[in-house]
Amino acid sequence: MKRMMIGTVLILGGMLNAANADTWVFRDTLRPNGHDRSMAAKRADGRRCGASPGGRSFDEAKAPNMRECMWSRGWALDHIIPDPPSAHARVRNSDDDSPPPPIDNSSNDDWVRRQQDQDNLQQMLNTQQMINNQQMLNDQQFQQNQQQMINNINNQ
Numbered sequence: 453m454k455r456m457m458i459g460t461v462l463i464l465g466g467m468l469n470a471a472n473a474d475t476w477v478f479r480d481t482l483r484p485n486g487h488d489r490s491m492a493a494k495r496a497d498g499r500r501c502g503a504s505p506g507g508r509s510f511d512e513a514k515a516p517n518m519r520e521c522m523w524s525r526g527w528a529l530d531h532i533i534p535d536p537p538s539a540h541a542r543v544r545n546s547d548d549d550s551p552p553p554p555i556d557n558s559s560n561d562d563w564v565r566r567q568q569d570q571d572n573l574q575q576m577l578n579t580q581q582m583i584n585n586q587q588m589l590n591d592q593q594f595q596q597n598q599q600q601m602i603n604n605i606n607n608q
Contacts, residue, residue: 476529478527
């Protein structure tokens with residue numbers, strides 16, 4: 453039982469330490485054919501530069517090399533989203549009247565950017581479809597009017 457408790461404490465402690473990491477957001481500087489490369493390509497380059505096998509995290513000791521390595525593969529560090537302070541850091545002293553430090557909750561990540569691009573593309577496609585439908589109705593109305601004129605001429 454003691455071994456299980458110690459193992460649980462070690463695992464939880466490791467999880468707490470691992471959970472405290474800023475998010476580095478890299479942007480594609482090569483943009484082949486004007487389009488960002490895939491997230492899979494970004495993660496593969498991240499792994500080549502020392503990130504974990506999932507390509508989502510890296511050791512702080514590798515940070516300077518990580519930035520240079522990613523740059524050599526066409527990825528520039530766009531911005532860093534700091535993790536929110538831990539619960540212990542958020543507990544305020546009752547004598548402290550200063551406002552709490554601001555937390556950067558911006559999620560200007562590649563996923564958000566791609567989702568916005570996809571939404572914009574869908575909106576453009578919907579608009580074009582609406583224009584095409586209206587043009588088709590106009591053409592049909594014009595043809596009906598022409599046919600009516602021909603019928604009127606023939607009936608005179």
